[in-house]
Amino acid sequence: MILPIRLYGDPVLRCGAEDVVGDSASVQQLIDNMIETMRGASGIGLAAPQVGRTERIFVADLAAEIQHEHVSEGALGPMTFINPEIVRESEEESEFEEGCLSIPDICETVKRSERIRVTYLDRHFRPQELDVGGLPARVIQHEVDHLEGIFFVDRISEFRRRLLRRKLREIAHGKVEADYALYR
Numbered sequence: 190m191i192l193p194i195r196l197y198g199d200p201v202l203r204c205g206a207e208d209v210v211g212d213s214a215s216v217q218q219l220i221d222n223m224i225e226t227m228r229g230a231s232g233i234g235l236a237a238p239q240v241g242r243t244e245r246i247f248v249a250d251l252a253a254e255i256q257h258e259h260v261s262e263g264a265l266g267p268m269t270f271i272n273p274e275i276v277r278e279s280e281e282e283s284e285f286e287e288g289c290l291s292i293p294d295i296c297e298t299v300k301r302s303e304r305i306r307v308t309y310l311d312r313h314f315r316p317q318e319l320d321v322g323g324l325p326a327r328v329i330q331h332e333v334d335h336l337e338g339i340f341f342v343d344r345i346s347e348f349r350r351r352l353l354r355r356k357l358r359e360i361a362h363g364k365v366e367a368d369y370a371l372y373r
């Protein structure tokens with residue numbers, strides 16, 4: 190089922206997610222819905238708070254980007270990250286233009302670590318560890334931020350954020366259009 194996506198300004202996106210304690214039908218249903226919602230919106234990542242939930246889960250379509258022996262899920266399928274923790278970040282950083290399904294129409298250059306190591310449970314609740322760089326590292330950092338209540342626009346300069354203030358306020362008031370379902 191496609192779920193409406195929460196917009197910047199929605200309190201659930203600021204409150205931080207909580208660890209999932211065990212598998213359940215409702216967790217599996219949530220994962221299915223998140224994958225369907227991400228794909229329906231042509232996104233490459235989606236975190237639970239973006240659909241109004243507080244489980245520490247995100248999904249990401251990194252298949253084409255990651256070829257890693259430790260990824261047990263199908264190489265072409267979307268990946269599920271339950272209780273992810275970034276346990277190592279490279280000092281080397283890179284800049285890349287990011288967007289977010291919860292902040293339609295805004296793209297900004299964000300500086301992040303070039304490589305990371307992340308630990309998580311896959312959707313079968315098997316522990317996994319992944320060392321990645323480039324786009325997958327960026328997507329994972331962006332999604333883990335969502336689980337901590339952080340947006341990519343929190344990571345740009347004060348100057349850039351000031352330029353966006355009016356537009357962000359409009360988004361927070363729902364004055365924005367997207368070609369996917371928004372929660373209003």
Ligand code: NI
Pocket residue numbers: 288289290291331335
């Ligand atoms: Ni996002």
